[in-house]
Amino acid sequence: MKQYDVVVIGGGSAGLAAALEIKKQGIDHVLILERDAELGGILLQCIHNGFGLKVFKEELTGPEYAERFVQELLEMGIEYKLNSMVTKLNPDKTIEYANVNEGFVKISARAVVLAMGCYERNSGSISIPGNRPSGVLTAGSAQKYLNIDGYLVGKRVFILGSGDIGLIMARRMTLEGAKVLGVAEVLPFSGGLKRNIVQCLDDYDIPLYLSHTVTDIIGESKVEKIVISQVDNFVPIPGTEKTFEIDTLLLSVGLVPENSLSERCGIILDKKTKGPVVNESYQTNIEGIFACGNVLHVHDLVDFVTEESRKAGRSVVRYLNHELNATNNMINVLPKNGVSYLLPQEINLSNLVTPMDIFMRVNKEFKNAEIVISNGDTVIKRIKKKHLAPAEMEKFILKDVDLTGDMIDINVAIEVQS
């Protein structure tokens, strides 16, 4: 059985950044396994601009951002295998994968990085009454058809869900000559970035129906009409129905970290993020298995994925160099009022490298609020925020001075200023 120092599962922006960092820190036997025909992941189909402002200080498209990393990877001589699907990960860090040339292969690694990204919720996982005719598909698959294959899936389009992919596709399909009749969002606020509402919907006068959902899909073999209704707390309000004649309904109703491999390996997942529970070193409950990028929690900005994955990469190297102290000096990072999740969920104080980034999302919109960070009941710091929204990931930093004295647990809550 072939032995590697590190095997990275997934060659998207997370896997690429982690592998590069690991190699740069002097670890030689690194392998990336990627099931697609190319490295780059989801970035390859995201041909719009908006990537890299933090990492490269310029605004790149997805493919450009990916290409820079792939170039560096080739220069560094990091080994990768394409069209290679990992089918099983075991707790002893053996990995099974398959490809056409080698067939089924089992290899082993001293450390593993999970970087499998996420998948889109589809019509099976949401409840719309009515038929399931053709012409109903996820925004991401429509994006792939259009941007990679040049195939426009429809001419009269409605979009359910205001996630970023849906917003980006509303603009993209409009530019290609389709009529996008509207976007319905069941929540009272958008699921996508504000800038995408402005430059994808407002720029093209595409209406956004907040607190609305699709209540009927009509059509025998192909979708012909949909009905949307206003909702009150998720319940459709009779008499508010609007009908649209369409040939395509795109679903942009959320992304879910891709963790079937992790789950079968016994890795504990967070109920909120749907990604692994990790500590300050991005290590999961299984020693030597790390996670970063969208497999860990869904990111809206690739720059954050890159930063997080570089950090995870550095932790992997510390682990391989026996610098991660296994003794338990663990505290929890706990979401309180107004906070949906925090990441990492645990901090082993002995292994902490400061300053430490903590990522979080709130569970509803707030105006003029404070992020209040406490150790037990003692407030460590307050961060003023004019706007907080679930669609926008927040990041704050913990420094040495924040973590002195007796550490109990870190609690994070949102307080609205009166």
Add this chain to the structure above:
Amino acid sequence: MIEKLICIACPMGCHLEVDVEDDYRVEGNQCNRGVLYAKKELTNPTRIVTSTVVIKGGIYRRLPVKTNGEVSKKLIFKVMEEINKVEVSSPIKCGDVIIKNVLNTNIDVVASRSM
């Protein structure tokens, strides 16, 4: 008059309040690009256009392209018409000029990946 805008110059999406009479004085921005954005958005709004062109001999049938600068919002659909006329052949390098000086804007349409 105070105009409310959301800055789209980066994904932070700052909420800007612009005092048009006071030489477009901006509040709510987190960096200077917000100031530039506000003035431009209220006088001559511009956007980067991204799309694809047909490519022959590549691993896929479409090559992603972008304008290498912002073009006036009014020209977006005209730029798309120009982009849709083009057909290229592999190999193409990221950054190669696909349409020079599109519609006399002094902006080029360039390849946004190698293929």
